[in-house]
Amino acid sequence: MATLTVPAGVPPVAEDCEQLRKAFTGWGTNEKLIIDILAHRDAAQRRAIRAAYAETYGEELLRALNDEIHGKFERAVIQWTLDPAERDAVLASEEAKKWHAGGRALVEIACTRTPAQLWAAKQAYHDRFKRSLEEDVAAHVTGDFRKLLVPLVSAYRYDGPEVNTSLAHSEAKILQAKIHDKAYGDEEIIRILTTRSKAQLLATFNSYNDQFSHPINKDLKEDPKDEYLATLRAIIRCFTCPDRYFEKIIRLAIGSIGTDENSLTRIITTRAEVDLKLIKEAYQKRNSVPLEKAVSKDTTRDYEDMLLALLGAEY
Amino acid sequence: MATLTVPAGVPPVAEDCEQLRKAFTGWGTNEKLIIDILAHRDAAQRRAIRAAYAETYGEELLRALNDEIHGKFERAVIQWTLDPAERDAVLASEEAKKWHAGGRALVEIACTRTPAQLWAAKQAYHDRFKRSLEEDVAAHVTGDFRKLLVPLVSAYRYDGPEVNTSLAHSEAKILQAKIHDKAYGDEEIIRILTTRSKAQLLATFNSYNDQFSHPINKDLKEDPKDEYLATLRAIIRCFTCPDRYFEKIIRLAIGSIGTDENSLTRIITTRAEVDLKLIKEAYQKRNSVPLEKAVSKDTTRDYEDMLLALLGAEY
Incomplete structure (x- = not known):
């Protein structure tokens, strides 16, 4: 894809x-x-x-x-030319050091890469920065975000398909109870989201939906401006529907006043060899316009050409 | 060694x-x-x-x-025969599932193996148990111990020799301030101990000693019966003086009323191919009796023969 x-x-x-x-x-x-x-x-x-x-x-x-x-063209070419693991290390380091609540690179790297890929990124981080990703995130991120993001980037999750359905059932209940109490930063929410395997989490979210008749993310929208809640939703979407998650990041990057080139470049360079075709389909479906056309409208010159090439546009 | x-x-x-x-x-x-x-x-x-x-x-x-x-002989032979990474996975799983505050296997595996060895143990854990070490520790350990042990087994620490001395200085100050306030479970203590590289931690503990004129572990002895403090001290000793740390575990295992065979077997099987010679020297120095002799006095038959063979006794 x-x-x-x-x-x-x-x-x-x-x-x-x-x-x-x-x-x-x-x-x-x-x-x-x-x-x-x-x-x-x-x-x-x-x-x-x-x-x-x-x-x-x-x-x-x-x-x-x-x-x-130079400029955004340089950034796109260099980011693309890097090895995937190295690129993740660079993106993670940039975000950790200039951390702000709206950052999404760490969440994406922790939740949309396989455990083996995340580990490769951490090795590349050691090689390049002579420090660990964990220590930089722990040293720069603060408050509730630190409690969430440090374990998120640390855990080496199990990658197999096995699912424990009764565990999914009981952990869905735990999540609902904590969310109902508005205890969004509770240890148990963090434990479940940061340590369970992707397959197990999908089962848990499905069970949540079954038991409580609506998706978990709907319950995490109490205050749409709360960045911590937005981060929780981003984590969940990265596991459940990465193509639609990435589509939205691109949509907001293009749609905002002044294009958010960093996000646009990040998604296109990190996904072009993975699932950008699915993201393009999701974009077309959601916006009734091809992603190439939207990117072309919002970017210029060499930067535009580079992104369109990665998007697989005919040339 | x-x-x-x-x-x-x-x-x-x-x-x-x-x-x-x-x-x-x-x-x-x-x-x-x-x-x-x-x-x-x-x-x-x-x-x-x-x-x-x-x-x-x-x-x-x-x-x-x-x-x-059968029995302790079987346990020693099987534990020894396992690959080091597999053995660590088995020991970690046993301790995580029957967790009690005095357990030390998780601390030893997290702090005396290299980061690459710890990672190999986590891979072996996935292969064998179809779950992650992180999720089992997070699911079974509770309270302050969970806040400490989950990041301890999760982080992939940097393994290089580089040290930031001004960081060591400032983090030694942070540790001292928190310890002075008896805030032993504070996030900052946990952050430093669980994410910094071994070389960086040694520099931090040295700086602590220099700035405050006594070793950090002396300040962590307020209540000798407090198991959480004992765990913090064990973590620090595993980094600073693993041979003396292991010597003490063996000394207590042998010295107690009724030998603690699980601890004795664990240390001998996990260190025989690593640094058991240093541990033997530390034992002789501390107890004025050779370790082989002490082990021989406290164990019998095939179990005794197995441990002595691993201890390198002439036969």
Whole structure:
């Protein structure tokens, strides 16, 4: 369900490197060439290009990109070129250090990656920052958000399909009781959301729906402006309907006065190799307009071209 | 610093399997032969024996051991034969499910293994129990202990040598202030102990000592019978002086009225391939008697022989 398109006859890595080098040298930068190559190579191919480029030219590809291109285009190209685990580490670090209640990168990384992918991101975090993701989140996030987000990024959840239905039933009851008491920051809510496996949580939310006749997220909307409640809902949606969750992030990023490029870039670069096709379908369904068209209307020039390439637009 | 002794000419795996099979069949079980083989093979060799045994005889070696031997001898042999990560998973699961305030297996596994070893134990936990260590600890442990132990087993700490000395200084101050206020369960104490790297924590405890003229553990002794404080001290000792920490566990296990075989077996089987030589030295120094002699005095028969073999006693 990826949107990434890789041409049938991918050139040898050495040729990609040579072309990129050409794009950087001479009169001005050839942005189109950068997009033509990098936006149409998968993670393994980009990794090989980075390694070969560093070996051939004695300079990191990311450093060269950093010198040659700028602004939101630079951010999109670099974020995309990074390995998925490295990219998650960078996004998580940025958000942890400048943490604000509306941030969603940590929630997305903790809840939409597989446990193995989350662990790979934590390893990449160690390698790159010489610290752990957990300690940075714990040191920078405060209050109820800290109580929620530290365990959320820490736990190595079970990834199997096994479900304990009686546990789902009883934990749905616990969640309902705490929510009914407006004890949204209660330890038990946090314990359940941050430690149970995805399969178990889906069973719990289904049981909630069955027992109380409406979805749990409906009960978490008491105050629509409460960012903590919004974070709880985001966690639940990341597990239950990631495509619709991501569609909404993109919709709000585009729809706001002044595009929220960081969110838009984050979703497109992190999902292009995963499920961006599903997100596009959800977008079309919800907004009656193709996502490419909406992105094109809201962005310009090289940045626009880069996003459209990742969205799989014909070119 | 291991005590495990592996003979110079280890027989081929097939021969070890055949000998074990012989030990199980015929008139009675040949316990000596079981010890001679398994207690003198390293983790990789034991893994190979288990795989070959299952393939040759269509039965798990651990199942055969389970049928043939019993009681504390069985427990010691099986615990030892397990892979280190699997063994940690089993010990952690046992303690999580029958959790009591004096339990130390979770603390030891979280604080004396490397971050990579802890992660391997969590993977083994998934494979074996179809659940996560985090969720079992969170579901069974309660109160202040839960607030401490869940993050303790969850965090994937940074493992490098880098230390931020000004951070060590400021976090030592935070620890002292909270301890001074007797706020032992405070979030900040838990945050620091459960997320910082080992190197960073050692720097913090050193800074504590420098700034306040005595070790942090001295300030955590207000009530010697308080098990929560004892757990905090155990965590700190597992980081600062694991050999002396383990020495004390063994000393208390042997010294009590009625030997605490579970603790004794746990320490010997988990440390024989790691640092049991250092623990033996610490024991001799503290008790003026060799550990082998003390163990021999307090245990009998096959169980005694198994522990002595793992302790590297000449035979």
